[in-house]
Amino acid sequence: MTICINLMNSRPPLRRASLDTSPPIDGVEEGREIIPAGALLLPPEGGEVAPRSSDGVGEAVRETRSRRKIGTTQRARKLRQAGNQAKALLWLELKARKLGGYRFTRQFSIGPFFADFACREKWLVVEVDGHQHADSSYDRRRDDFMRAQGYSILRLWSHDVLKHRTSVCETILATLDGRLAENIAVSDLRFVFTSRSLDSISSKTDLSL
Template sequence: MIERGEDWVPPLPTGERVAGAKRRSGEGAAPTHPAKRKAGATERARELRLDETKAEYRLWGELRGRHLNDYKFVRQVPLGPFFADFLCREKSLIVEIDGSQHAESLTDESRTTWLNSHGYSVLRFWNHEVLAERRAVLDTILAVLEGQIHSPSPGLRFAPATLSPVGRGGGASHG
């Protein structure tokens, strides 16, 4: 097995590297640890929070303030070279809300692989799912949080972590 540094980002399916490409979080080199923020990341996170989509707004209304079975979520969190739409730190679960720009995205797979390798599970929904089937979306999020869904799904809709949260330097959560 090849040893890779924490800032390693897998190549795109075309073999191209993402390292020099503009990412969702902006430009520049990736920090070596997912908890370390790049310069300007806090300001960019604030901008993303202000420029939320209708689907993000609706889902945030359901997740904020521990409304979903007392699980705490935060939004637009910088993680290494990326931003997570919603993050439950206690369960290391990232919930992403994707618009049409993600339908043909080649970077989503490498992004998810990087997040998984740093101890985060990623659950994705389309904007229209959140808007039209919010109860089903919340039930799915809750099923993942409570361990009822733990296997990967086709098309990267759910991708469990490949590294335990302890392995990323965060320590085990006690709660």
Template sequence: MPPSPLAGEGARRAGEGGDAAKHERLKTFARSMRHAPTEAERQLWLLLRNRRLVDFKFRRQVPIDHFIADFVCFSARLIVELDGGQHAESTYDTARDAYLRAQGFRILRIWNSDILARPDAVLDAVWAALHEAQS
């Protein structure tokens, strides 16, 4: 009998390693994030859920390729990201945004403190961004 292939060699079975397993882990992580939202995420979700902005349906903590978007409206191709201080000048966020823009999404970044202190202004900004897509 021939020896087993070295690590990294040989064929993979369906669902073993590779992109399928990574995607499944990402979906599981997104689900756990939906079950334990931050206070800012909870507040914004109360404003966006159940098509409260006319016909714009939002989903939260959505895997898109190898990223998780906080809130997504697929019909308007709009991603709304809530950011805390850890996101200031983040090179990861810059690369992530560039990738998502290349996929046809627009990104609206909102500071956590803004949704907590001025929810009406945030809702106005989301509304304006949604209607930019219609123009």
């Protein structure tokens, strides 16, 4: 069952995580865009557009399509780079038990899939998605498989990680502390909850690895 709620009114109170997280990056205020202007713009690929023939019709169509393809490629690369930067930034907050003392593993293998971040102690997977992942059937298959293995999945937008780092960490901490214990699907996050007994798991899995 998936429950849609308004986070402003219904989200459980979140404990401040500022003491458990790194301070804002030097020169960057919380809530400000950290990507330097133009840093993610990439030069177009491919060669020059062929000269037009006497009528110019066929060449004009090909030129329009070529420009459209270049623009699409640039946008896709920009989104991928922003997603990678968001994951790197979030890892700075999660590594070395910096968030509430919980241990996270990066790129953790679960069957044929790799989770962005996983806390095996709490059986929680944290995924950072770009907008190209919105309502992705592949991500739904990943979620179904990981849930079948006993993991809860928290999906966050890379945009929120880049601009609202403290709030993101507070949400992760609330999930780890058990303050989110039901399915949630709202505009800025998606949480798929799995109830599983750690006692029965620990008899089969070494969590100390």
